[in-house]
Structures are given as C-alpha cells and as structure tokens.
Amino acid sequence: MDFNLSKEHLMAQQLFHDFAVNEVEPWAEQTDEEHRFPWEVVREMQKYGFMGIPFPKSVGGQGCDTLTYVLAVEEISKVCATTGVILSAHTSLAADAIFMHGTDQQKEQYLCPLAEGKKLGSFALTEAEAGTDAAGQQTKAVLDGEEWLINGSKIFITNAEVADIYIVFAMTDKAQGTRGISAFIIEKGTPGFSFGPPEKKLGIRGSSTCELIFENVRIPKDNLLGREGKGFGIAMSTLDGGRIGIAAQALGIAEGALEKTIRYVKERKQFKTPIAKFQNTQFSLAEMKTEIEASRWLVYNAAIKKDTSKSFSNEAAIAKLKASKVAGDVTRECVQLHGGYGYIQAFHVERMMRDAKITEIYEGTSEVMKMVISGNLLK
Amino acid sequence: MKIIVCIKQVPDTTEVRIDPVKGTLIREGVPSIMNPDDKAGLEAALRLKDELGAHVTVISMGPRQADTVLREALAMGADAAYLLTDPAFSGADTWATSSTLAAAIGKLDYDLIITGRQAIDGDTAQVGPEIAEHLGIPHISYCRDLKIEGDEIVVKRQFEDRYQILSAKLPALITALGEMNHPRYMTPGGIFDAYREKEVVIWSRNEVPVADGNIGLKGSPTRVVKTNPKMLKQPGTVIEAGVEESVQYVMAKLKEKYIL
C-alpha cells in the first residue's frame, strides 16, 4: 500500500499543472462568457499527446495509464472545467469505447486518430425519452444489405459539433429490450447526420452540447462496435470509466476554487484584519481541504483499479458520488467566503460553482451512483 | 548530426532567499528547475533534430537529484543523458566545472555543443566558453538564433542594442539566450519513456578523464568571499499586443491582484 505518486506521475502532474496555468487558464473566462469552444487550448492539447494518455503506443496513445489521465483532467479542471470535460468525454467515453470493444481495423481507423490528437471524439447515448433509463432507446438501426440505416436523435451530447468520430447507440431489435441495443461508430459528414442548435447552459459553457439528428444515415456494416445486441453493456462499462474522468473533473474544480479562496482571504480585509484571521474562515478552509483530500484518494483509487482490477464499477461510482458532492459544497462555500465579490464574474469562483453542478448529473446522476453502490451492497 | 546540450539544475530563483549570516543561497524547500537558458538551448537542439534529424545528448554535472532535469530533457525529446556526479566534483567553480564537463564531452561524439548563456544561480556566463577553450573548438556566445549551413553554424549574436551575424566551422560551441525560443512542453508518454525506457548514465570520478587538480573545490582557483543580497525586483512581463488587448490584459491583472 503506497499513497505516494511515482516519479513519472509526479513529473506528469507538474507538466499538467504548468500547461493548465500557462495555456488553459488565460482562456477560461472568455470560454465561459462567450460560450466559446476553446480551440486554441484543444489544439495545444492535441499537439502534446494529451488526447491519448491512457492508451498504448500501438494505437497512437502515450503509453501511460488511467491515473496519469486523471491527473491531467484534474489539473486542467482546476482552471477550466470546460476544457476538463472536452478531454474527458473524448478520452474515457469515445476513445475508450473503441479501445475496449473495437476490432483491430476499427482501432486503426478510428482510435489511432483520436489518440494521436488528429480527431476529436464524442459519445451519444442519451435521448429525450432515455436519460437515466438509458435502456429506453428510440433511435433505430436496421441492417440493409451491407449498410446500417440509422434514424433517430440524441440530446445533450458533449463535443457534439466539434467532434469527428461518434459512438452512437441504437435499437437493433426492440423486442429484445436492453439486449436489442447496439453500438455504432459514425463519422461527421455522413449524409443525413446533422446537429440541433447549441444548448445554453448553467456551466461548462464553452463545451459544445447539442442534439445529434440521424435521418436515414447509412454507415458501413463494419461500423458496428462490438457484437450486435451488446450495446447496452458497452455503454454501461464505458460509463464506468467515464465516471472516473468526471470525478477527476469535480476534484479539480473543488481544488481550483479552494486555491483562489486561500489567496483571497489572505488579502481581503474587514474589521482591519485579513478575513483569514477569523476562525470561521480557518475552520471552513480546513473542512474543505479534508473533503477534497478524501475525494482525491477515492478518485485515484478508482483510476488505479481500472488498470489493475477486473471490476472498478463500484469504485468509480463512489468516487464520482463523493467528488461531485464535494465540488458542489466547496464551490458554494468558496463563493460565501468571497462575499459579494464571489458573486462577481472576475473572481472566478462563481464560474466554478456553476461548473460544479454538472458533475452531479452527467454520466449518471448522483442517484444513479447510489443505485450502483447500494446494488453492490445488497446483491 | 550529433548535438550535446549542457544542462544545470538550479533553484527557482524567483523563490530563492539568501542566508543573511552566511551569505549563501538557502536551497531548502526551494523547487529545482532546469536552468532557463539551458532549456532554450535544448529546445534549439530539438528543433535541429526535428528539421535535420540530429541525435541529442544532454549532460549535467551535479548531485544525484539532478537526475530529474535530465529526465525532463529526455521527456522533451533528448536521446541520451549523462550525469557527472561524485563528491570529488562538488564545490567546483567555473574552471573546475568546465574542465570536468569538457573531459566528459571529450569521450563523446559531437558536431555541436550548446550551453545556456548562464545559470540563474551563478550568473557567470563563463562555463560555456571555457568548455570550448578546453576542447579547442570555436565558440559563439549570446545566441538569439541559429542555422546550419553545410559544415558551418550561422548565429545571430545578440547585444543590448544590436546584433552580429557570425559563423563558425563545426564542431563548435554556442551559448543560448533564454529569449531564443519558447521551449516545448514534455509529453506524458515522453515522461513515461524517460523513466521506464531510457537511461541516465552515471559517470563518477573515475569515468571522467580529468586531472585531480582541475576538479571540485580543490581544483577551483576562485572562491566566493561574500555574497551580498540585493533587493529583488519582481521581474516584469513584456506583452506584445495591440492597444485594445494590452489594456484588457492590464485590467485583468489589476483585478487579479484585487487592486480594482
């Protein structure tokens, strides 16, 4: 049992920290205010191999591990949660689905460009009628000769407009229920595949969130990901991994807000003394730090388990439940310690508070995390 | 083409303090970094590697912990690394340092040697040129820009108010200015390779063919008699931008510091 990061993880953490401060943070405010996808930042991340961290070099990745990937999402989310989710949805949803379930041919054609940073990925499960109840898929795929014919739509999809490669779930046999769901790889530009208008959101405003619309979209038969009827399992196991990325995003948001707040309370004076001198401030900081450390080890534990254990679903759910709760609580408290300034955009913590909320919703709500955890306890 | 880059691990001087009694640097608790001019020199070497396909070797003299900056160099793209470390080497002034480095470099193949202009903890700017003298090769200092033309290196040598364009026959040594370029980041995979696939070769006293009288504290003709602390001025930042953008930048900074 060793709670120390290895030398390579420490150096990677330093790299991600420097990158976040120098390349990501300068864009964070504008990204949020203008609801603008941070292409400048994403291009730099692509250039430096950030888009393929946990995958082997044989598929264009960096040959690192899930813990290194988590450190990247964490450091980046400390300064910009939008950039954090772009990296997370790309890596642990889209690319990982192909890595875990793709054929050699699919890996070469689709995973390599994702991991090498040449293309961006997206993962589309949610529909208007199929949210938490993801089994209720309405999108249909029918085999027509050598092609799948796809009709339907997906909502709230991250990286929607900006991605090149999409993992899309659809019913191939409604009568089979969850066993009738299959997964597909669809490329942008395929005729009949279009986007709804961008959603206006509470937080992570620079990330692209849109509806995906499929009207008689034809894709090659070989773009079925995994076996026919296995899509639901693919979705659930991929989301297990994705939750670790979101937990890391939540952890980063909380840490980022705490850092800003520590600086602020040392400088802000009331009653002729820095507000850091008040015991309420001190105890509040201590409690936040303790909660953050608790989530950190849950998140790192889930990341390590993903690479070393057969099952990590429970650990991922626990990490996401805790880290997202802490992100919400900590950012709200950080705004409180800033007083009125906390409510003002230039002080960043209001953005962090808005950004934190989504971590309790996507890739399974906190209620779903509790279902997973209690399901394991009661089985 | 074979390039050797000399790298020093230095305390991050933006955080360094001076012991008021002893007059020496307080190094405890101060993060160590790759000397900025050396990093620019490494970047210049890696760009030549990208363009012309060079083999880049990094070399450092220092304590065992200097391993970290060599791994960092490997993670940025250097091909091989050597660390000269031995109690006998410690306490070296520029003469002993350059004698030791030159002797080690003499065992390797090279067309070009790059050092930083100076180390931020010593500021002598002597080690680079001295290495060239020991090896009997030409050197050009204060390099702001360079290119390779046939068997020559052409260097823009920067002064405060003007520059020279100089050329030298290879093999040669240049000293790099930090302003020369923006060094690249490491890559995550590069870091893993640096620790798991690549090696930092350790050379101790016996592996470096240099006379006893030229190494370490004993081989150092100069002594630091006293160091006087000077009030550190915060380094300024130069922003190259239009009026609109500069104003926005300054406003953001003032807000960040809670001045506005």
Ligand SMILES: Cc1cc2nc3c(=O)[nH]c(=O)nc-3n(C[C@H](O)[C@H](O)[C@H](O)COP(=O)(O)OP(=O)(O)OC[C@H]3O[C@@H](n4cnc5c(N)ncnc54)[C@H](O)[C@@H]3O)c2cc1C
């Ligand atoms: C910004 C953003 C980005 C997103 N990105 C993606 C993406 O990239 N890909 C993708 O596929 N989806 C994405 N989603 C969708 C997201 O995963 C879903 O919104 C989420 O799973 C919840 O589904 P829903 O919105 O339909 O809520 P509902 O399922 O309608 O839930 C409403 C409430 O009911 C609760 N609830 C539902 N069922 C139960 C139950 N059985 N027991 C107890 N409580 C229950 C929920 O926990 C929640 O509190 C994104 C959403 C947003 C907002």
